[in-house]
Amino acid sequence: MFLQQIVNGLILGGAYALISVGMTMIFGIMNIANLAHGTIYMLGGYCVYFLSTVYGQPFFLAVALSIFIVGLFGIAIERIVFRPIYGGPVLYDLLIASGLMVFLENGALLLWGSQTKSVRAPYTDMVIHFFSVSVTMQRVIVLLASLILIAALYLFLNFTRFGKAIVATSQNPKGASLVGIDLTKIYMLTFAISSGLAAAAGALLAPMFYVFPTMGSMPVLKAFVVVVLGGIGNVQGAVVGGFLMGIAESLGGAYISSDYKNAFSFIIFIGVLLIRPQGLFGKSQA
Amino acid sequence: MSLLVCEKLHKVFGGLVAVNQVDLKIEEGEILGLIGPNGAGKTTLFNLITGFLPPTSGRISYEGKEITRFPPYVLASRGLVRTFQKINIFPELSVLDNILIGRYLHIGAGFFQSLFQSRIHHREEKEARDRAFAISEFVGLSGWEDHQAKNLPFGLLRTLGIAVALATGPKLFLLDEPASGMNTEEKKEIIEVIRKIYESRITLLLVEHDMSVVMNLCSRIIVLDAGAVLMEGNPEEVQHDSRVIEVYLGKGYKRAAGTR
Amino acid sequence: MIRNPGKNLLILFFVLLVFLIPVLIKDPYYQHILNVVFLFTISVYGLNIIAGITGQFNIGHAGFLGIGAYISALATNSLMLSFWLAMPLAILGTAVFGFLIGYPSLRLRGVYFALTTLCFGEILSLVFENWIPVTGGPTGISRIPAPTSIRLSEGISFAFDTKIGFYYLCLIFVLLSLYINRQLLKSRLGRAMLAVRENEDLAQSAGIPITRTKIIAFILSMMFVGLCGSLYAHYFRFISPVSFSVPESFRQVTMLFVGGRGTLLGPLIGALIFTALPEVLRSIEDYQWVVYGAILMVFIVFLPKGIVGLIQDITETLRLPRNGNREQ
Numbered sequence: 001m002f003l004q005q006i007v008n009g010l011i012l013g014g015a016y017a018l019i020s021v022g023m024t025m026i027f028g029i030m031n032i033a034n035l036a037h038g039t040i041y042m043l044g045g046y047c048v049y050f051l052s053t054v055y056g057q058p059f060f061l062a063v064a065l066s067i068f069i070v071g072l073f074g075i076a077i078e079r080i081v082f083r084p085i086y087g088g089p090v091l092y093d094l095l096i097a098s099g100l101m102v103f104l105e106n107g108a109l110l111l112w113g114s115q116t117k118s119v120r121a122p123y124t125d126m127v128i129h130f131f132s133v134s135v136t137m138q139r140v141i142v143l144l145a146s147l148i149l150i151a152a153l154y155l156f157l158n159f160t161r162f163g164k165a166i167v168a169t170s171q172n173p174k175g176a177s178l179v180g181i182d183l184t185k186i187y188m189l190t191f192a193i194s195s196g197l198a199a200a201a202g203a204l205l206a207p208m209f210y211v212f213p214t215m216g217s218m219p220v221l222k223a224f225v226v227v228v229l230g231g232i233g234n235v236q237g238a239v240v241g242g243f244l245m246g247i248a249e250s251l252g253g254a255y256i257s258s259d260y261k262n263a264f265s266f267i268i269f270i271g272v273l274l275i276r277p278q279g280l281f282g283k284s285q286a
Numbered sequence: 287m288s289l290l291v292c293e294k295l296h297k298v299f300g301g302l303v304a305v306n307q308v309d310l311k312i313e314e315g316e317i318l319g320l321i322g323p324n325g326a327g328k329t330t331l332f333n334l335i336t337g338f339l340p341p342t343s344g345r346i347s348y349e350g351k352e353i354t355r356f357p358p359y360v361l362a363s364r365g366l367v368r369t370f371q372k373i374n375i376f377p378e379l380s381v382l383d384n385i386l387i388g389r390y391l392h393i394g395a396g397f398f399q400s401l402f403q404s405r406i407h408h409r410e411e412k413e414a415r416d417r418a419f420a421i422s423e424f425v426g427l428s429g430w431e432d433h434q435a436k437n438l439p440f441g442l443l444r445t446l447g448i449a450v451a452l453a454t455g456p457k458l459f460l461l462d463e464p465a466s467g468m469n470t471e472e473k474k475e476i477i478e479v480i481r482k483i484y485e486s487r488i489t490l491l492l493v494e495h496d497m498s499v500v501m502n503l504c505s506r507i508i509v510l511d512a513g514a515v516l517m518e519g520n521p522e523e524v525q526h527d528s529r530v531i532e533v534y535l536g537k538g539y540k541r542a543a544g545t546r
Numbered sequence: 547m548i549r550n551p552g553k554n555l556l557i558l559f560f561v562l563l564v565f566l567i568p569v570l571i572k573d574p575y576y577q578h579i580l581n582v583v584f585l586f587t588i589s590v591y592g593l594n595i596i597a598g599i600t601g602q603f604n605i606g607h608a609g610f611l612g613i614g615a616y617i618s619a620l621a622t623n624s625l626m627l628s629f630w631l632a633m634p635l636a637i638l639g640t641a642v643f644g645f646l647i648g649y650p651s652l653r654l655r656g657v658y659f660a661l662t663t664l665c666f667g668e669i670l671s672l673v674f675e676n677w678i679p680v681t682g683g684p685t686g687i688s689r690i691p692a693p694t695s696i697r698l699s700e701g702i703s704f705a706f707d708t709k710i711g712f713y714y715l716c717l718i719f720v721l722l723s724l725y726i727n728r729q730l731l732k733s734r735l736g737r738a739m740l741a742v743r744e745n746e747d748l749a750q751s752a753g754i755p756i757t758r759t760k761i762i763a764f765i766l767s768m769m770f771v772g773l774c775g776s777l778y779a780h781y782f783r784f785i786s787p788v789s790f791s792v793p794e795s796f797r798q799v800t801m802l803f804v805g806g807r808g809t810l811l812g813p814l815i816g817a818l819i820f821t822a823l824p825e826v827l828r829s830i831e832d833y834q835w836v837v838y839g840a841i842l843m844v845f846i847v848f849l850p851k852g853i854v855g856l857i858q859d860i861t862e863t864l865r866l867p868r869n870g871n872r873e874q
Contacts, residue, residue: 033657033660033661035664081843084847085846085847088850089850090656090657091601091603091656091657091660092846092850094603094605094657094660095603095799095803095842095846096842096843096846096847098605098796098799098842099796099800099838099839099840099841099842099843099846100839100843101796101839102793102796102835102836102838102839102842103836103838103839103840103843104839105835105839106835106836106838106839107836107839109835110832110833110836217792218668221664221665221668224661224664225665228658228661260672260676262668262672263668263669263672266665266666266668266669267669269661269662269665270651270662270665270666273651273654273658273662274650274651274654336751338747357750357755358750358751359750359751359752359753359754359755359756362750362751362752362753363753367751367752368751369751370747370748370751374745374747374748375744375745375748376740376741376744376745376748376749377744377745378744379740379741379744383737383740386737387737387738387740387741387749387752387754388752388753389734390734390737390738390741390752390753390754391752391753393734395733395734396733396734396735397729397730397733397735397736399733400729400730400732400733400735400736401726401729401733403729407733411732414734432865432866433866434862447748450748450752451751451752453752454752454753
């Protein structure tokens with residue numbers, strides 16, 4: 001039972017990692033607390049629903065397309081919603097993100113209804129057993145996909161020109177622009193990547209957790225918890241934190257209480273913030 | 287007894303020693319200048335003294351009492367006030383309200399007195415406003431009182447910052463590069479304001495990059511380099527000291543100092 | 547010393563008008579709308595103190611409203627207390643709660659405080675939904691009594707179980723809230739709060755204790771919220787977790803920013819717009835949340851100081867020349 005929960009937690013954690021990485025990038029590079037990130041995750045879910053269930057595309061192709069489509073949408077959001085308030089008073093970004101979140105969530109509700117949509121994925125009938133754990137093949141592939149995306153991000157950030165520019169900007173924006181890095185492009189790219197990853201999480205988890213307009217509201221809060229604990233702007237922290245969060249939630253839900261399952265992350269969050277405002281991995285922004 | 291004493295003040299960031307066992311004294315009634323090349327640790331030292339940064343080790347005492355690690359608002363209540371190099375004002379408030387905020391420590395009437403509109407409240411508010419107007423005139427902001435602070439011309443923004451700090455009624459006034467970013471005209475005006483402040487018997491510590499400002503105003507100067515005190519003396523002595531020249535201009539100019 | 551007799555006369559006129567409204571407007575539907583406007587005005591005045599004046603955003607605001615409401619409802623329904631005891635209890639309870647939560651979290655920088663309150667809001671929602679023995683879960687608490695009548699003497703009594711009666715009760719509290727906010731802004735405490743919002747570093751070096759000021763602001767804010775929660779519970783006579791959820795917090799934040807954050811009339815105008823308009827334009831009921839989100843975004847970008855702020859800016863620009871040509 002315990003091992004089973006760990007495995008479930010890892011799968012969940014992979015998705016949390018994807019969402020958190022995107023959020024920590026936006027937070028660290030652009031100093032924006034993007035509360036609307038959860039709606040991006042939600043859009044990824046709806047995208048894969050429409051592509052696979054309505055238009056009959058194969059599941060993993062639909063996931064890839066969703067990443068691309070929502071990534072583009074992320075760029076649009078950056079330009080239309082966030083760019084006008086750069087350099088404004090602090091916390092206005094949080095407010096505008098709230099507005100965006102309410103707008104998108106309820107827009108989805110209006111357009112697609114409140115009924116949860118289910119997405120069928122391949123390999124659900126193949127079940128793997130090892131030790132006392134049983135996992136469907138589909139879930140294993142989801143975990144693999146998450147890991148592949150994270151690895152791809154890692155390679156991108158460390159070995160490509162744009163990736164290194166992003167890292168440089170996160171450490172020192174003024175210095176980066178002085179060296180000739182075009183901040184506008186960096187911001188666009190950051191949003192695109194972040195949205196794409198969140199969409200991937202939404203799409204990959206869609207078969208397991210269904211698709212509905214408010215599906216992103218809890219994950220975004222948990223992502224914030226992970227981001228703060230892992231250190232703002234700290235990608236490794238976000239990845240590790242995401243997996244830990246998934247496992248903690250899985251274990252907590254199974255052993256302590258499933259009603260208040262969602263509360264654990266918040267309590268941990270508040271506890272850590274009060275004791276150690278820099279998070280567990282630091283980048284002292286608090 | 288010196289007004290401010292720093293004993294073996296030391297600050298380390300990671301592996302970097304920003305302030306290295308600095309001993310420093312400020313005597314009441316003087317204008318002390320703190321200069322040094324970029325990266326010498328002037329700003330860090332300044333932040334240590336004014337409570338914006340905790341020292342790694344060392345002591346600071348003010349009026350004979352220890353104030354190490356005291357937060358800025360407590361220091362302000364004791365009369366130790368600073369200004370900022372970067373422009374710091376309350377943008378959305380009027381110029382008068384900006385200065386009025388500086389009178390926070392001198393208004394006894396709190397929220398309840400205001401709620402009941404007591405006579406104490408009215409009287410103290412009037413006193414505070416009068417004082418704020420007086421300060422506005424003193425620093426040269428007459429006529430601007432009703433304007434929103436963010437609408438002030440650039441040169442007057444720093445003046446406003448000084449006015450806000452002045453309103454707290456300081457005994458020891460620390461100015462962080464007050465002339466930075468100013469043109470010649472503005473610099474002259476700032477120097478005048480600082481001189482007036484000194485003449486109203488407030489002790490000053492001036493961190494400044496601009497030599498003309500420092501040499502003009504300060505009776506005593508401390509030179510910092512690489513986090514440690516290089517020398518101290520009056521302007522004449524500092525200007526001709528070969529170590530100072532070397533630190534600012536490089537070794538090649540050491541001999542040139544002698545031919546002055 | 548009356549500085550502006552014309553202005554004071556105008557204010558007096560409006561106050562009289564407002565007192566006479568129930569006589570002029572007899573339709574209970576509109577009276578109901580006004581009552582709801584007043585309720586949210588009080589809540590948004592509370593939000594104004596912590597978010598508008600002090601600049602610390604409490605995104606869990608509606609959850610605290612729920613605390614006030616549940617305390618008051620439980621006081622009358624389970625403890626069999628009169629409303630007139632339940633209400634102060636709600637104010638006190640919410641304020642205490644505010645202190646417990648605010649004390650540790652207000653020492654954090656702005657964004658972290660906002661996120662913390664968001665988490666608290668979610669936790670409170672969860673508790674309201676799941677702690678069934680106390681809160682009644684999703685079905686909430688019903689059969690909450692209206693405030694009991696006050697009998698002054700033989701024949702003179704005030705009843706509050708009618709819409710008109712409640713109108714006057716709320717009106718008094720709204721005027722009180724207005725007065726408190728006004729006096730706050732004229733006191734050194736109010737100025738300190740503004741200073742904290744505008745520039746924490748400068749405020750600190752001017753002698754203002756930042757964290758203490760924020761905590762006081764938060765407690766004050768919670769007192770308003772507790773009051774509103776209690777009034778809410780005893781007006782609608784039924785409360786459920788849905789009214790105290792995080793989306794409701796966002797709605798009230800939108801009210802504050804559309805009306806004008808940090809201003810005196812902003813909360814009233816915001817509450818008016820967002821309560822009256824959806825009622826009047828029933829046809830857009832399905833779209834209202836999408837509209838709220840869009841409005842918040844538009845206002846933050848184009849009109850961050852809200853309607854009242856805009857009016858203030860316009861009058862200031864008209865009143866003062868841009869250049870200080872007055873300097874000699």
